[in-house]
Each structure stands twice: as C-alpha cells, then as structure tokens.
Amino acid sequence: MPMIIGVVAGLVLAAIIIVIGLFKLMWRVAEPNEALVISGSRHRTEGIEEGLGFRIVTGRGTFVVPGVQAVRKLSLDLNETELLVDCVTQQGIPLKVRGVVIFKVGDDFVSIANAARRFLDQQKFMGDRVHNVFAGHLRSIVGGLTVEDMIRDREKLTGQTRAASGSEMEKLGLIIDSLQIHEIEDPTGYIKNLAAPHAAAVHRDARIAQAEADRLATEAEQKAAARMSEATRDSEILQAGYQAERDKAAATSRQAGPLSEAAAKQEVVVQETRVAELEAQRREQQLQVDVRKPADAKAYEKRTLAEAERDVRISAAQAKAKETELAAIAEANRVKIAAAAQAEMTKVSGLAQAAATRATGEAEAAATQARGLAEAEAAKAKGLAEAASIQARAEALATNQEAVVAQQLAENWPEIVKAGASAFGNVEHMVLLNGADGMSDMFAKALTMGGTGLGLARQLLASMGTENGAGTVPPPASPNGSTPRSHLIPLQDDDKA
Structure with missing residues (x-):
C-alpha cells in the first residue's frame, strides 16, 4: 500500500512536471x-x-x-539613421546635407503588420530603407529652395521633408519621432562668401565696441589718476596744515614766558582801567543827583506847561476848524442846490430853445425848399425863353442874316460908340493940323466905326456863305446908292503928306 501510494504520487508529480513543461x-x-x-x-x-x-x-x-x-x-x-545627402539648390549650387532620422515601428496593429511584412527578417536593413526614402525627398525639396532659404529657415526644410516622407513611412509601418538637419556643407564656399559681409559688419562692430571700451577705460584711468592726484594734493595740504600747527605750538611754547609777563602787565592795566571807570561812574551818578535831576524837574515843569498851552490852542483851533467845516458844508449844500436849480433851468431853457431852433430850422428848410423850387422854375422858364430866342435868332439868321446882324449892331450901338471913343481916353495932348475940320473928321471917324463893324460883319457872313456854298453876300448899299460913310475915312494933312 505504501508502495502504491508512492507510485501514484510519483506519477502525479511527473504529470505536473510535464504539464508545467508543456505550459x-x-x-x-x-x-x-x-x-x-x-x-x-x-x-x-x-x-x-x-x-x-x-x-x-x-x-x-x-x-x-x-x-x-x-x-x-x-x-x-527606436532606430536612427544618419543622413548624408548630396543636393543641388534652385541656384545650381551643390550642397551636402547632414542630418539624423529617429524612427520606430508604429504601435498600432496596422503599422506592426506593415512592418512585419517588410522588415520581419530584415530589421538590420531598416535604416538603409529609411535613408533612401529621406534622401530622395530631401534632394527634391532642396532643389526648390535657395541657399538663403535653407540657412534662414531650416525648420521649413525639416517640415517639408517630414511631410513628404510621412505617407511612405506609413506604408512601411514606421513613424518618425525626430528629424534634425545638423549641418549644410558647402564645398563651393557660397555660404562662407554669403556670410562675409555680415562677418565684416560684426568685425567692424566688434572693433568699434573695443575702441569704445578702450576710450571708456582710458577716461576711467584718467579720472582715477586725477582723483589720485587730488587725494595726494589733499594729503599734502593736510600734512602742511599739521606741520604749521606743530610749528605754531612750538613757537607758542617758546614765547610762553614773555607772553605770561605781558599778560600780567595787561591784567594790571585792565584793573587800573576798571578802577578809573568805576570812579567816573561814581562822579556821573553824583552829577545826576546834584545837577541833572533838578534840571530835569525844571524842564519837565516847563514842558508840561507848554504842552497844556499847546492843547488849549489845539482845542480852540479844532473848534474853529469844525465851525468852518460846518459853514463850508452849508455853503456847499446851498451852492449845490442853486447849481442843481440853475442846471434844471438851463436844461428846460435848452430844451425850449432846441425845440424853437428845430421849428425855425424846419420853417427855414421849407422856405429854402420853396425858394429853390421857385428859382428852379424861374431858371427853367428863363432857359426855355433863351432857348426859344436862340432858336428864333437862328431861324432869322438862316432866312435874313443881314437884318439880324443889323439888329444886333443897333442894340449895341452905344457900347460900340463908347468903345470907339475910348481910344481918346488916354490922350493927354492932341495936335490938329487942319483945325475944326480935323476935329470934326476925328469925331466922325469914331462915330462911323460902327458902320465899319457892320461892313466887317457882312464880309464875315459873306465868307461863311461862300464856305457853305450859299453864294456871296453883297455889301449893303446906302439909301442913295453910294458907298457908306463908314468906308470913307478922310485923310488928315499928315496922311496927305
């Protein structure tokens, strides 16, 4: 039984080990x-x-x-691959672009499936595939850019490269974690020449800054030297002052004996002066008691009496002034009232006179207007009469010029005779050779000057008629058919001679 249990236990243990191994x-x-x-x-x-x-x-x-x-x-x-791509820019300049791409297989099943189908047994070649993809797109993108664009905006180059390669990387099951452009190599030196002006400007600014710093340092050193010189001067001045004080103290110590003797003498003189001053004060006080006090009392008495008399006179003067002031005020009020009455009367009189003057002026203006109208009417009538007379004379002159001229001469005959006789007005002595006959002939000539004027008028009219084409006007004939007397000027004896 124990043996069976052991076998079973061994079998169970073996089964467990087998199961664990299979698992x-x-x-x-x-x-x-x-x-x-x-x-x-x-x-x-x-x-x-x-x-x-x-x-x-x-x-x-x-x-x-x-x-x-x-x-x-x-x-x-993560995987990474180095990029070293030979490119040509839009300007035809060859460049070498260095960069790095960090990538990996995507975490989703689609990306893993795509990557598994392409790189499952060839993962060590994944970097070469990615390099080729990025190199092609990088050459294409650099060909559309200038060197300046690439230098100033590398992020633009990076973004365009990632965007262009994204779809292909997705087909490969890869995602880009990072793309960096490290360096742009320029074997022709274009970038170096492009940076030369900026480098020169930077170098220039650096030299200017260094020169400015040197100038500031020099100024600071000069100021520090000036402050050192100032401190040295102040120290020397202080030392000289201390030396002068030491010398003065030594001189004072050397002169202590004579100075103490002089001070003692000075104290004696001061005490004597003080005694003299006290004696003078005592005498002054004695004079005050003996002389000045009685004199002041008398002066005070006189001054008090004078002030009382002055006050009396001032009171009388003030009363008189008050009385005068009241009288002046009363007189001023009276004058003011009289002036106001006179002004009112003058005002009323002025108003009445102004009204009378205005009425008189209006009447005179009306009379002047009426007189002016009458004079204007008279002048108008006179002008019309003169115009009518002139027109009638003109018509008569046109029809019978000789009658008009004769009428004018007849109307002005006295003046004509007077004008002819005026020739003798300035004669003081006249000598007549033919006696009474000469006198008669002379007066006859003066009286017949009018006839001469008539003949001249006829000749003038005749000439005017000739100019106007009206014919010649014959000279007037005398009533007996002979020449007028105005044309017969008898000769004097001197003329005959």
Whole structure:
C-alpha cells in the first residue's frame, strides 16, 4: 500500500512536471518593446478587415502550439539613421546635407503588420530603407529652395521633408519621432562668401565696441589718476596744515614766558582801567543827583506847561476848524442846490430853445425848399425863353442874316460908340493940323466905326456863305446908292503928306 501510494504520487508529480513543461513551451509573453507575430493559423486582427494569416500580440502572453504555429518577434525599439545627402539648390549650387532620422515601428496593429511584412527578417536593413526614402525627398525639396532659404529657415526644410516622407513611412509601418538637419556643407564656399559681409559688419562692430571700451577705460584711468592726484594734493595740504600747527605750538611754547609777563602787565592795566571807570561812574551818578535831576524837574515843569498851552490852542483851533467845516458844508449844500436849480433851468431853457431852433430850422428848410423850387422854375422858364430866342435868332439868321446882324449892331450901338471913343481916353495932348475940320473928321471917324463893324460883319457872313456854298453876300448899299460913310475915312494933312 505504501508502495502504491508512492507510485501514484510519483506519477502525479511527473504529470505536473510535464504539464508545467508543456505550459512553458507553449506560453509566449510579449515584452513592452516588442510584438509577437504568430503565424500558422487564420486570425482576425483588430483594425484589419480581413484575416492576415498571422496574429499580433503586444504587451501580454498567448499560447502557441509548437509545430503548428510559428512565433517571431518584431522590435518596437527606436532606430536612427544618419543622413548624408548630396543636393543641388534652385541656384545650381551643390550642397551636402547632414542630418539624423529617429524612427520606430508604429504601435498600432496596422503599422506592426506593415512592418512585419517588410522588415520581419530584415530589421538590420531598416535604416538603409529609411535613408533612401529621406534622401530622395530631401534632394527634391532642396532643389526648390535657395541657399538663403535653407540657412534662414531650416525648420521649413525639416517640415517639408517630414511631410513628404510621412505617407511612405506609413506604408512601411514606421513613424518618425525626430528629424534634425545638423549641418549644410558647402564645398563651393557660397555660404562662407554669403556670410562675409555680415562677418565684416560684426568685425567692424566688434572693433568699434573695443575702441569704445578702450576710450571708456582710458577716461576711467584718467579720472582715477586725477582723483589720485587730488587725494595726494589733499594729503599734502593736510600734512602742511599739521606741520604749521606743530610749528605754531612750538613757537607758542617758546614765547610762553614773555607772553605770561605781558599778560600780567595787561591784567594790571585792565584793573587800573576798571578802577578809573568805576570812579567816573561814581562822579556821573553824583552829577545826576546834584545837577541833572533838578534840571530835569525844571524842564519837565516847563514842558508840561507848554504842552497844556499847546492843547488849549489845539482845542480852540479844532473848534474853529469844525465851525468852518460846518459853514463850508452849508455853503456847499446851498451852492449845490442853486447849481442843481440853475442846471434844471438851463436844461428846460435848452430844451425850449432846441425845440424853437428845430421849428425855425424846419420853417427855414421849407422856405429854402420853396425858394429853390421857385428859382428852379424861374431858371427853367428863363432857359426855355433863351432857348426859344436862340432858336428864333437862328431861324432869322438862316432866312435874313443881314437884318439880324443889323439888329444886333443897333442894340449895341452905344457900347460900340463908347468903345470907339475910348481910344481918346488916354490922350493927354492932341495936335490938329487942319483945325475944326480935323476935329470934326476925328469925331466922325469914331462915330462911323460902327458902320465899319457892320461892313466887317457882312464880309464875315459873306465868307461863311461862300464856305457853305450859299453864294456871296453883297455889301449893303446906302439909301442913295453910294458907298457908306463908314468906308470913307478922310485923310488928315499928315496922311496927305
């Protein structure tokens, strides 16, 4: 019995060991950084519509039937590949772009399935595939950029490269964790020449800054030297002052004896002066008692009497002034009232006179207006009469010129004779050779000058008629048919001679 129990126990233990061994043989666990790809049976994978023919397990354990199913591991670790790509820019400048790409297999089942199909047994070549993908896209992108764009905006180059490679990396089941452009090599020296102006400007600014710093340092050193000189001067001045005080103290100590003797003599003189002053004060007080006090009393008495008399006179003057002031005020009120009455009377009189003046002015204006109208009417009538007379004379002149001229001469005959006789007005002595006949002839000539004027008028009218084409006007004939007397001027004896 014990033997049977031992055999059974051994069998059970062996079965347990076998079961444990089989479990360990069939159980597979995926590490956090790997995925188990189990093939050998048709399975449906999450995120994939149709079965893949393999199963993907991540982060957990699963049973695998040995001999029926095969288990392989796909690493989910990070990978990196160096980029060294020869490119040509848009300007035709050859460049070498250095960079690094950090990538890994995606964590989702689709990415793991894509990566498993492509890299399951070739994971060591994954970096070369990624390098080729990025090199092609990098050459294409650099060909559309200039060197200046790449230098100033490397992030743009990186972003465009990642965007262009993203779809292909997704097909490979890979994701890009990082893409960095480390360096852009320029074998032609274009970048160096491009940076030369900026480097020169920086060098210039550095030299200017260094020169400015040197200037400031020199100024600071000069100021420090000046302050040192000032401190030295102050120290020397203080030392000289201390030396002078020491010399003065030594001289004072040497002169202590004579000075003490002189001070003693000075004290004696001071005491004697003080005694003399006290004696003078005593005498002054005695004079005050004996002379000044009685004199002050008499002066005070006289001053008091004078002030009383002055007050009396001031009171009388004030009373007189008050009386005068009241009289002046009364007189001023009276004058003011009289002036106001006179002003009112003058005002009333002025108003009345102004009214009378205004009435007189209005009457005179009306009379002047009426007189002006009458004069205007008279002038108008006179002008019309003169115009009518002129028109009548013109008509008469046009029809009978000789009659008009004769009438004018007849109207003005006295003035004509007077004008002819005025020739003798300035004659003081006249000598007549033919006696009374000469006198008669002379007066006859003066009286017949009017006839001469008539003949001249006729000749003038005749000339006017000739110019106007009216014919010649014949000279007037005398009543007996002979020449008028105005044309017969007798000759004097002197003329005959």
